[in-house]
Amino acid sequence: MDNLRKGFPVLEQYTYLNTAASGLLPEKVWEFRQEHDLDFLIKASLLKEKMGEVLTGVRESVGDFFNCAPNRVGLVPNFSYGFNSVLESIDKPSRFLLLKNDYPSINWAVESRDFEIVYAEIDENLEDNILRQVEKGKPDFFAFSIVQYINGVKLSIDFLKELKEKFPDLILIADGTQYFGTEDFHFDSSKIDIAISSCYKWMNAGYGNAFMLFNESIQGKIFPKHLGFGSLQGKYKAHEGNFIGKFEPGHYDTLNFGSLKVAIDLIKEKGMDAIENKIIHLKNIARERFLSAGLLEEWTANRNDFAPIFNIKGDDKLFNRLREKDIITSQRGNGIRVSMHYFNSEGDLDHLFKVLKA
Known part of the structure; x- marks a missing residue:
């Protein structure tokens, strides 16, 4: 799984949960x-x-x-x-x-x-x-x-x-x-x-x-x-x-x-099957944790087929606190949009929830 994170230098600086706004530029594309x-x-x-x-x-x-x-x-x-x-x-x-x-x-x-x-x-x-x-x-x-x-x-x-x-x-x-x-x-x-x-x-x-x-x-x-x-x-x-x-x-x-x-x-090269499986794994964990924390609209969380994009309850203060902790998200609608791609990890989610709990 670590191989899926290779080639994205920005991940060394940030917990990047914002692909729904802008994907990362891989090193190979940059080269x-x-x-x-x-x-x-x-x-x-x-x-x-x-x-x-x-x-x-x-x-x-x-x-x-x-x-x-x-x-x-x-x-x-x-x-x-x-x-x-x-x-x-x-x-x-x-x-x-x-x-x-x-x-x-x-x-x-x-x-x-x-x-x-x-x-x-x-x-x-x-x-x-x-x-x-x-x-x-x-x-x-x-x-x-x-x-x-x-x-x-x-x-x-x-x-x-x-x-x-x-x-x-x-x-x-x-x-x-x-x-x-x-x-x-x-x-x-x-x-x-x-x-x-x-x-x-x-x-x-x-x-x-x-x-x-x-x-x-x-x-x-x-x-x-x-x-x-x-x-x-x-x-x-x-x-x-x-x-x-x-x-x-x-x-x-x-x-x-x-x-x-x-x-x-x-x-x-990375494999679409591996990418899809990683995304499914992360989005299932994220949805369960967001639901347990009461951060999602219930009807969106009850759908069988869903994307790795979530809108969690939060205001300007929470958004700014996430940014201060180098967690990159977007403000959309009435909340904060969090999105995760194959290069993300459970560690990224752990860091996010640590800040949310604080």
């Missing part, structure tokens, strides 16, 4: 970035001549890791860019289902456009609320976070499969930013139509890189309009009108996207 920019300094355009080859490698790596054919993988700088590009691809009028108080970059983007919108409440009846609104409101699209950013409430992949089987015409657009990198995920069997994720959190790939995964059937249902020189460059974008090319109109930064490939290689 790649140093070498890349040294090459750019020395070679300039000679390095950039290989841009298409580099991006093809990234696309294939993402597709292989998430079980999605590379010709259905789009590379974008962040979730919001990709999601807004999708929204601009949708004919109006269309009706959306959103989760009330979901991640602002989802809800604000939909609400700022001329779509009809219905909402499902995030509470102890979340899945029933979604089913009820789909049956009643008959939305064309359901845009949602797989994992809620405030409290870690998670929609299980099994539930999403059942939803799609019951309502096959409903197009599912999932934000996986707080999910991808925490457990094994098979996109093609998930029944999700479009998944989009930034990679600076649980993927530990740094900022400026994200990806989009498209179901085979989505072409002809949305109509991307972006087009530029980058739309036609690369192995999987050989002709005008190419679907994924219309989400990639410009020149791309091989530093940032190359970082994503290195981050995926590192996850494979």
